[in-house]
Amino acid sequence: MALRFQELSQEFSLQFNKKHFPEKPETLYGAASYMLEDGGKRIRPVLCLLGNEMFGAIRPDTWKIADALELFHNFTLIHDDIMDKAPLRRGRATVHAKYNESTALLAGDVMLLRSYEYLSQTDPKYSRELIGLLNKTGTEVCEGQQLDMDFEKKEWVTLEEYLYMIELKTAVLLAACLQMGALVGGASLQDQEHIHAFGKNLGLAFQVQDDWLDSFGNPHTFGKQKGGDILSNKKTFLLVHALENAAVPTKKSIRDLLVTNPPDKVETMIRIFRETGVDQAAQQAKKNYMDQAYDHLNQISAPAIRKVQLKELADYLLERDI
Amino acid sequence: MALRFQELSQEFSLQFNKKHFPEKPETLYGAASYMLEDGGKRIRPVLCLLGNEMFGAIRPDTWKIADALELFHNFTLIHDDIMDKAPLRRGRATVHAKYNESTALLAGDVMLLRSYEYLSQTDPKYSRELIGLLNKTGTEVCEGQQLDMDFEKKEWVTLEEYLYMIELKTAVLLAACLQMGALVGGASLQDQEHIHAFGKNLGLAFQVQDDWLDSFGNPHTFGKQKGGDILSNKKTFLLVHALENAAVPTKKSIRDLLVTNPPDKVETMIRIFRETGVDQAAQQAKKNYMDQAYDHLNQISAPAIRKVQLKELADYLLERDI
Numbered sequence: 001m002a003l004r005f006q007e008l009s010q011e012f013s014l015q016f017n018k019k020h021f022p023e024k025p026e027t028l029y030g031a032a033s034y035m036l037e038d039g040g041k042r043i044r045p046v047l048c049l050l051g052n053e054m055f056g057a058i059r060p061d062t063w064k065i066a067d068a069l070e071l072f073h074n075f076t077l078i079h080d081d082i083m084d085k086a087p088l089r090r091g092r093a094t095v096h097a098k099y100n101e102s103t104a105l106l107a108g109d110v111m112l113l114r115s116y117e118y119l120s121q122t123d124p125k126y127s128r129e130l131i132g133l134l135n136k137t138g139t140e141v142c143e144g145q146q147l148d149m150d151f152e153k154k155e156w157v158t159l160e161e162y163l164y165m166i167e168l169k170t171a172v173l174l175a176a177c178l179q180m181g182a183l184v185g186g187a188s189l190q191d192q193e194h195i196h197a198f199g200k201n202l203g204l205a206f207q208v209q210d211d212w213l214d215s216f217g218n219p220h221t222f223g224k225q226k227g228g229d230i231l232s233n234k235k236t237f238l239l240v241h242a243l244e245n246a247a248v249p250t251k252k253s254i255r256d257l258l259v260t261n262p263p264d265k266v267e268t269m270i271r272i273f274r275e276t277g278v279d280q281a282a283q284q285a286k287k288n289y290m291d292q293a294y295d296h297l298n299q300i301s302a303p304a305i306r307k308v309q310l311k312e313l314a315d316y317l318l319e320r321d322i
Numbered sequence: 323m324a325l326r327f328q329e330l331s332q333e334f335s336l337q338f339n340k341k342h343f344p345e346k347p348e349t350l351y352g353a354a355s356y357m358l359e360d361g362g363k364r365i366r367p368v369l370c371l372l373g374n375e376m377f378g379a380i381r382p383d384t385w386k387i388a389d390a391l392e393l394f395h396n397f398t399l400i401h402d403d404i405m406d407k408a409p410l411r412r413g414r415a416t417v418h419a420k421y422n423e424s425t426a427l428l429a430g431d432v433m434l435l436r437s438y439e440y441l442s443q444t445d446p447k448y449s450r451e452l453i454g455l456l457n458k459t460g461t462e463v464c465e466g467q468q469l470d471m472d473f474e475k476k477e478w479v480t481l482e483e484y485l486y487m488i489e490l491k492t493a494v495l496l497a498a499c500l501q502m503g504a505l506v507g508g509a510s511l512q513d514q515e516h517i518h519a520f521g522k523n524l525g526l527a528f529q530v531q532d533d534w535l536d537s538f539g540n541p542h543t544f545g546k547q548k549g550g551d552i553l554s555n556k557k558t559f560l561l562v563h564a565l566e567n568a569a570v571p572t573k574k575s576i577r578d579l580l581v582t583n584p585p586d587k588v589e590t591m592i593r594i595f596r597e598t599g600v601d602q603a604a605q606q607a608k609k610n611y612m613d614q615a616y617d618h619l620n621q622i623s624a625p626a627i628r629k630v631q632l633k634e635l636a637d638y639l640l641e642r643d644i
Contacts, residue, residue: 028468079431083424102405102471105427109401110464116438117457124450128442131453135439142432146350149424
């Protein structure tokens, strides 16, 4: 039998598969629709639906909000792909690669506008709060993306700076999705804060795991090239932690690897990560975040049976190898 | 003595000259602030303030909305400049030229988010309507920009298509600025529609004039290079009208000019425009739009004395040579 989040993901995908935009100009809306056909895991709308369900039956408005959040997420992906000059996303040409950068830029813009439009259509008794939350979260996501780009040019990034960046870039949107659903479901302000904190910590744990998997995951189940982050000198939890905590000679070895790009760069870096205990540190950080997440989940004043679905989703997202 | 719109422009600029963004990340917010320092004529916020004033004293909320509209306008300028690869705007380096395209893209995004934030802070009794109007208008502006880009690649554009494009790209935002101010000032729905229609026709007249000035304006007072649109083969009212209405041999001459780019391209094209009566057609179109604009202005149920300021602004914008 499918788990609840899997049912909701399927149900969401079915209802999301509709016309979100008019026909014309077809260059613009063709590009926007192309992005949405992509599918993806629809994690964010599902979090919103589960956030509502913890406090009551899913309301029609929550489906609208789930649409808004999926559109918002796709807006960030289109613009991020332009900035990263990424040719592919999940095996398909990115929007700017298939169309052009200008159309992709505008397609992202109309997608953001449409997500506000969907939020505006919800009951006035909470639409104002929802829009306020999107204003705040959207701004934080942009700040996170800017910090991520800034880090590429910096030689030195502290672990604290890195964790703040992933909090903004990834975690706060997951948190906001849960909170919006909970708000509409009738959660108290305190429970909204707890479910937000659950989502934020879940997001941080997920990102740390993603960094860990790049070096230590099983490339067959992970689905990405092993050591891709190492090859591109990406500032990850592992690299930042090693540069901050390793002994001076090891730090120097790492710096040399970043500059010289030897053929055995990936293996050497992974060996250094292992020797300096960075893999353990990542596992510990992930565990700490998950402990905090579950602590907030436990404090929510809803029957334990209603919390099972979120735990199942968290387990699904986080029990990948690490 | 300064006219009312000039007073309001000055007053707006003074209060707008404040921190709209936090300090960090300074790469992102430095770029956003750089754009806003630019100044500009602040036409859109002034229209919003005048729209309010036609129906009553300017409310504190209207200043917030004026801020939102100026931010929205600057969001469109930053993104348009990226798409047009424009190196300069009003004599200064564009945001993407001074920083980089990625930061400019994100600076535009946070500016759009901030304009929603300002609208969200207004009285709930009209914030929902204001946000709905920004959703609609913003989407139309993006559609207009896409059509404008599409036209660059098309050999053949009808006058109807051209006018629809400038309506979306330029006119509807001016209309929305007036309507938002009127709404907060207490205008009836009917009066809101009239002031919106006034603004839309004013915008169309202004754009047709702008096209006319490129060929027939006094370069000293117009402030742009004469024939710049001709040199870049831009689809303007003049070119589109000529290609639609001229005799077949003249059409062929125009097509040849577009392809061969002779040294006397500008003078030859202007001569053709004159011979085919396109300059007269532009003047007539401008007059028709202004007649319609004033017709809507007259129908607004406010004392005539309250309409003087908008007429003064329209005269200022439209009595430039043509």
